[in-house]
Amino acid sequence: MRHNFIDRYANLDSPLHILEARTKLLAFTALIVAVLWIPAGNDFAFFAYFFLTAILMGTSQIPLMYIVGRTLVILPFIVLASVAAPWKGIAGLSVLFLRSILCLMLLIMLTNTTRFVELLRGLRKLGCPRILVLNLSFLYRYLFVLTEEVLRMRQARDCRRVCRGPMRGELKLLGSMLGTLLIRSFERAERMYQAMLSRGYSGEFQVLAPRKFTWRDLAFLAGVAFVIFVTFWSGQIAKVWTRVLA
């Protein structure tokens, strides 16, 4: 099984990848918030953010089809919304659609240009509770181990049974599989804790050769802030401009 399906393109080498995690977290969160706060009917702002996202996507060197494929997870929600709320009309639904697609693309860009360990370090430095960051890092490291365990168990079950039983029996079978997995997870966690203690675990985890905050990060943040500022005030700027011209 592939072991890097989570942050598959995070090890590329592009101007976006070499930025520090905190920079990207702040910038992409700010962009998503800005996209969510675009007033309906401000076409220029939607265009500006799509333009910016396209530039970021190109710069990051992540394959386009990968991003498009990942964006398709939004589709059921779009269908649901258009079936359940048809009175919103094409205009209302397309705003919803564009907004959620933009947010999704930005989120994909964030996780695929940053190695997960660095992302966690950034979260920790931004004041995320230590216990949550530790949980996330354990999840990331042991997800693959447990997933393989699940696949092995599933294979073993499929080898041994001839056909599906009644629903009660199936539930019991799956319950004991999950229980076994749970016990193994518990025991693994206990072993891990002892191993961590014996190797001098102090409560914080370290990153080898973390990226540093440089002038690039500052420039990127400034650029993002500029774009958000301009698009947010674009209505007002246009009004002032026409007044000046008149």
Place this chain on the structure above:
Amino acid sequence: MHIPDGFLTNRIAVSLDAVSAAGILYSAGRVKLEEAGRKVPMMGVLAAFVFAAQMLNFPILGGTSGHLIGGALLAILLGPMAAFLTMATVVIAQALFLQDGGLIAAGANIFNIGAVTTFGGYAVFRLLGGARNTGRIPAVAGFFAGWVSLLLSAATCALQMALSGAIPLRVGLTAMVGYHAIIGIVEGGLTASVLTFLARVRPDLVDSNSKTRLGIADWIGTLVLVALPCAILALAGGSELPDPLEKLLSVDHAAEQIVDPQKLTSAGRFGGYFVRSVLFVVLIGVAYLASRLARWKRSRS
């Protein structure tokens, strides 16, 4: 179940972010006090367990399949505080890894999938006396804990969507609760079945952890953290008053009113719209290609 960004009103999404952040900080403090260190790898590995266990699908009628969400089960085994943290970890990881659920909507998802399933499931389990008794009662209580936790979670999700005006309450509530009443049977059945299995194989796990009680203060804290924001949301979330942020930045609402959906889609404007959107798409495509093909200096730092 995972709400993406853009489907909730900003006001609701942000206030639920605040609620979830407060909940995480509170339970992080509580868990640290309870058992320093020892539970840390446990919660992380169990988060991975929940992630992996969701790969074991259980077929239900008509091609759909359900899987264990695990909130109620973890709450029964670990106590609700640690279970909430674990589920919050899972939800955040799903948003970051799989883009299941948005970033700003993460608060709402943590609330629905993390808080409601764990605290709700735990409350049901305790009320039915699952922790005090032995024999078949814990399994039955576990079944209802799992089933109710999923129903509650679906109901809050539908409520949030309805308050945001994305999906009307009557449609959303019936669809979500109806669907999850069926899915919930699997959740409850698996919770019960895992509990009976553990009681047979490793009874110490079930016993030792069912003793982690929540004091009165915790329940009051939970109520204040959960019920109060819910009431405020229900009263204020759907109101037409301007957003605090919009008010602060004095967004021009006149511009929004000019854009009448009917006028926008009228035939006369269609030509102009078509040309403009083609132009936009071409410009965006050019921007993408230009930045993609640019020779960035290889810089190994």
